[in-house]
Amino acid sequence: MRLKIITTILFVGLMLFLQTQKTVATQITVSQDGEITSVQDGINQAQPGDTVFVKEGRYVEYDIRINKRITLLGANNAVIDGDNQGFVVVVEADSTVIKNIEVHNSKAGFMDDYAGIVVEGAHNVRIEGTKLVDNFFGIYLAKSKGTVLKNNHITASRKRETNSGNGIHLWYTKDVEILDNYVAGHRDGLYFEFVEGAFIAGNESENNIRYGIHFMYSDHCRYERNTFRDNGGGVAVMYTSNVEIVDNHFADNWGSSAYGMLLKEINRSQITGNTFTNNSVGLYMEASSRNNVQGNEFIQNGWAVQLMANSTDNKFNKNNFVANSFEVSTNSRMNYSNNFDKNYWSQYEGYDLNRDGVGDVPHRPVRLFSILVEKQPQSLLLLRSLLVDLLDAAEKFMPVLTPETLLDSKPQMEPVL
Amino acid sequence: MKTLTILRYQWKDLLRGKWIVGYGLIYLLIADAMIRFGNAGPKAMLSISNIMLLLIPLVGMIYGALYLYQSREFTELLLAQPIDRASLFWGLFGGLAIPLALAFTIGTALPMIYTGMILTANLQSILLILMLGIALTLLFTGLGFWFGLKFFEDRVKGLGFALVSWLFLAVLYDGLVLLAVFTFGDYPIEKPMLAMALANPIDLARITVLLEFDISALMGYTGAVFSRFFGSMMGVSVALSCLMLWLGIPLWRSQRQFEKKDF
Numbered sequence: 069m070r071l072k073i074i075t076t077i078l079f080v081g082l083m084l085f086l087q088t089q090k091t092v093a094t095q096i097t098v099s100q101d102g103e104i105t106s107v108q109d110g111i112n113q114a115q116p117g118d119t120v121f122v123k124e125g126r127y128v129e130y131d132i133r134i135n136k137r138i139t140l141l142g143a144n145n146a147v148i149d150g151d152n153q154g155f156v157v158v159v160e161a162d163s164t165v166i167k168n169i170e171v172h173n174s175k176a177g178f179m180d181d182y183a184g185i186v187v188e189g190a191h192n193v194r195i196e197g198t199k200l201v202d203n204f205f206g207i208y209l210a211k212s213k214g215t216v217l218k219n220n221h222i223t224a225s226r227k228r229e230t231n232s233g234n235g236i237h238l239w240y241t242k243d244v245e246i247l248d249n250y251v252a253g254h255r256d257g258l259y260f261e262f263v264e265g266a267f268i269a270g271n272e273s274e275n276n277i278r279y280g281i282h283f284m285y286s287d288h289c290r291y292e293r294n295t296f297r298d299n300g301g302g303v304a305v306m307y308t309s310n311v312e313i314v315d316n317h318f319a320d321n322w323g324s325s326a327y328g329m330l331l332k333e334i335n336r337s338q339i340t341g342n343t344f345t346n347n348s349v350g351l352y353m354e355a356s357s358r359n360n361v362q363g364n365e366f367i368q369n370g371w372a373v374q375l376m377a378n379s380t381d382n383k384f385n386k387n388n389f390v391a392n393s394f395e396v397s398t399n400s401r402m403n404y405s406n407n408f409d410k411n412y413w414s415q416y417e418g419y420d421l422n423r424d425g426v427g428d429v430p431h432r433p434v435r436l437f438s439i440l441v442e443k444q445p446q447s448l449l450l451l452r453s454l455l456v457d458l459l460d461a462a463e464k465f466m467p468v469l470t471p472e473t474l475l476d477s478k479p480q481m482e483p484v485l
Numbered sequence: 486m487k488t489l490t491i492l493r494y495q496w497k498d499l500l501r502g503k504w505i506v507g508y509g510l511i512y513l514l515i516a517d518a519m520i521r522f523g524n525a526g527p528k529a530m531l532s533i534s535n536i537m538l539l540l541i542p543l544v545g546m547i548y549g550a551l552y553l554y555q556s557r558e559f560t561e562l563l564l565a566q567p568i569d570r571a572s573l574f575w576g577l578f579g580g581l582a583i584p585l586a587l588a589f590t591i592g593t594a595l596p597m598i599y600t601g602m603i604l605t606a607n608l609q610s611i612l613l614i615l616m617l618g619i620a621l622t623l624l625f626t627g628l629g630f631w632f633g634l635k636f637f638e639d640r641v642k643g644l645g646f647a648l649v650s651w652l653f654l655a656v657l658y659d660g661l662v663l664l665a666v667f668t669f670g671d672y673p674i675e676k677p678m679l680a681m682a683l684a685n686p687i688d689l690a691r692i693t694v695l696l697e698f699d700i701s702a703l704m705g706y707t708g709a710v711f712s713r714f715f716g717s718m719m720g721v722s723v724a725l726s727c728l729m730l731w732l733g734i735p736l737w738r739s740q741r742q743f744e745k746k747d748f
Contacts, residue, residue, distance in 0.1 A: 322700075322701055322704040322705075323704060323705070323712075324704075324705055324706060324712070326704075326705070346701050347701060348701050348702065348704050348705030349705060368527060368698075368701065369701055369702075370699065370701040370702025370703070370704070370705040371702065371705065390526060390527075390528065391526060391527040391528045391531060391698070393698075393699045393701070393702035394702065414526075414528045440663075443667075443670075444666050444667055444670045445706055446666050446670065446674060446675060446678055446706075447663060447666045447667075448702065448703065448706050448711075449662075449678055449679075449682055449692070449695075449711070450659050450662060450663060450666075451695055451699055451702065452531075452535065452538075452691055452694065452695060452699070453659040453688070453691060454538075454539060454655050454656050454659070455656050455657075455659040455660050455663065456659070456663075457535075458656070
């Protein structure tokens with residue numbers, strides 16, 4: 069009887085001991101001079117919930133598969149080098165965390181979208197503080213839900229669109245958060261296709277070969293406080309409704325088809341509080357309707373707004389247009405109920421006799437000269453010529469070629485913001 | 486040395502005439518107003534440069550010719566002295582062009598200093614505007630001298646020529662360029678257009694202003710010729726050397742004329 073009790077106690081104790089053993093996650097250390105020298109071996113030996121800690125050093129490995137829920141943690145200067153052989157890290161398990169690791173040199177190719185870190189079919193993954201250098205694609209998410217990318221530094225140095233991939237590539241994902249990342253030198257800095265409900269904030273995307281952000285078929289996304297600078301084509305947002313674009317900064321996108329932001333078939337979206345500085349074209353709108361463009365600043369752009377005539381019912385309220393070469397240009401005499409109201413135009417030449425801060429004569433932001441330039445681009449060389457100013461003044465007096473209804477009836481005398 | 490003495494006399498004479506002070510005051514008022522209304526930003530600079538492109542050629546040319554006519558007796562008196570004609574010419578020219586340039590510089594720079602714009606705005610743009618203004622003053626005063634000397638006996642003709650050529654360079658020339666663009670627009674006319682623009686000093690100065698303030702629009706042009714020209718240092722250096730040519734040739738011609746002239 070006593071023996072039975074003792075054995076039971078011992079057995080229960082052993083079970084409890086084993087239980088605690090299981091819940092305390094172990095850390096598996098990968099180092100170049102230790103027992104485990106390869107990251108893949110470390111992952112293979114780990115149990116779900118474990119941490120694989122990679123010590124300083126260069127690990128030449130590719131197609132590393134994370135197929136259980138682990139944390140892959142890097143020490144300073146822990147580099148996984150794909151040696152241009154294939155994918156580098158492939159995440160297949162939900163709730164995986166990748167932190168502080170460096171990933172270099174994935175393979176480049178035309179058949180597969182090789183990438184530094186691929187997350188495919190895994191949800192709630194967290195990738196934080198990683199550094200990706202010279203990968204074909206940087207971080208590639210496909211069919212993933214609830215994933216978070218934070219503080220990653222992604223750079224590449226390929227020169228041509230054809231042999232370069234995207235920095236952060238999202239395809240068919242939902243509720244993803246992309247925060248405070250830096251992307252440079254890729255084809256598209258950020259690429260979104262069939263994404264829903266993404267939140268993109270505080271990122272910086274510059275010097276990319278094509279677009280800073282390339283955004284398609286992605287409803288209900290919000291991006292705020294991002295900076296897009298000096299990208300080949302600027303930023304393109306297309307075929308989407310209900311996007312919120314707030315407090316972003318679009319700057320220094322120069323070129324014949326470079327846009328601070330290009331909107332194509334964007335409906336019912338909010339574009340508020342953004343700054344567009346020094347772009348060839350600040351905001352380009354094509355076939356976009358019912359958008360609210362409010363409280364933005366357009367400073368020293370070639371064309372502040374290019375509004376194609378197939379865009380309808382957009383509202384431009386309380387924006388500042390300061391020292392742009394052209395304020396608004398369009399490609400037709402017709403204006404389909406786009407409404408400009410209460411903006412500040414630095415080219416406004418009217419007066420305010422009753423001193424209520426609102427100009428007494430309406431402002432026509434489309435200059436005759438912008439239509440001449442549209443017809444014969446070479447005449448751009450005559451910008452700021454006295455003759456052109458005289459022609460513009462005559463046209464403003466009696467609009468013959470410019471859209472008659474495209475005007476701001478309450479131009480502000482002072483900047484609105 | 487003799488040039489400097491003449492220059493000093495000229496200077497005193499100009500100040501006594503008060504014209505030059507008024508000219509400087511005009512710039513002071515305009516720059517002050519522009520900075521006040523344009524919030525000391527790039528807009529103010531653009532307005533100032535627009536005024537500069539309009540006013541300096543007109544005043545420089547008219548005043549250059551007029552001054553030569555006015556100081557005819559003085560010139561003839563000096564010619565009776567043992568002074569070589571070259572130093573007399575440069576004395577006369579410097580005595581007018583330098584005060585005009587100074588009036589512009591001080592008139593424009595003073596409001597920029599006391600409004601603090603010089604600290605907030607882009608210093609490079611300010612310097613560019615001032616340098617362009619000085620170059621334009623020297624250039625068009627030189628042109629005015631040339632017209633004045635060419636029609637020394639017929640004042641109306643000289644002044645008329647100065648006025649008409651200002652109108653031509655400032656307005657009509659651009660009209661011709663625009664006409665050419667719309668007539669030959671289907672052909673690759675970028676290079677002839679650039680050449681045409683370089684052939685007119687006002688356009689030249691205007692394009693230099695464009696390079697500073699409207700580069701983002703210029704880079705938006707679809708042709709490669711413009712973007713290659715404007716996107717590189719070549720644009721600036723070609724424009725500057727053409728400006729130098731424009732400065733040199735009229736002065737050289739008028740000096741030759743002055744030396745040969747039978748007063």
